[in-house]
Amino acid sequence: xxxxxxxxxxxxxxxxxxxxxxxxxxxxxxxxxxxxxxxxxxxxxxxxxxxxxxxxxxxxxxxxxxxxxxxxxxxxxxxxxxxxxxxxxxxxxxxxxxxxxxxxxxxxxx
Numbered sequence: 513x514x515x516x517x518x519x520x521x522x523x524x525x526x527x528x529x530x531x532x533x534x535x536x537x538x539x540x541x542x543x544x545x546x547x548x549x550x551x552x553x554x555x556x557x558x559x560x561x562x563x564x565x566x567x568x569x570x571x572x573x574x575x576x577x578x579x580x581x582x583x584x585x586x587x588x589x590x591x592x593x594x595x596x597x598x599x600x601x602x603x604x605x606x607x608x609x610x611x612x613x614x615x616x617x618x619x620x621x622x
Contacts, residue, residue: 513620520544520615521602527609530570534602534615542596544617548589551582553610558582560605561590567599
């Protein structure tokens with residue numbers, strides 16, 4: 513098995529738009545070790561992070577953060593350790609267009 517530590521995905525989504533920041537590729541498993549949320553603008557915001565099992569549409573049970581407040585020019589690090597299978601997704605959302613999300617972890621391939 514090959515294990516590669518890497519930036520799994522990065523996104524600066526449009527305001528109030530749910531966006532897939534990472535999809536686990538075919539024949540791959542992943543471990544998300546951390547997600548960094550950076551509010552780059554001059555106003556406070558709220559953000560959401562969801563893990564979707566098998567992809568599809570987000571359900572209330574998929575969220576690990578929901579409308580979590582982030583101050584202007586603040587960075588929040590979510591330290592995780594979430595295992596993901598092929599087709600699982602990480603979806604993010606921010607109330608402003610000034611949030612950046614970076615997903616870090618490891619991909620495991622056969």
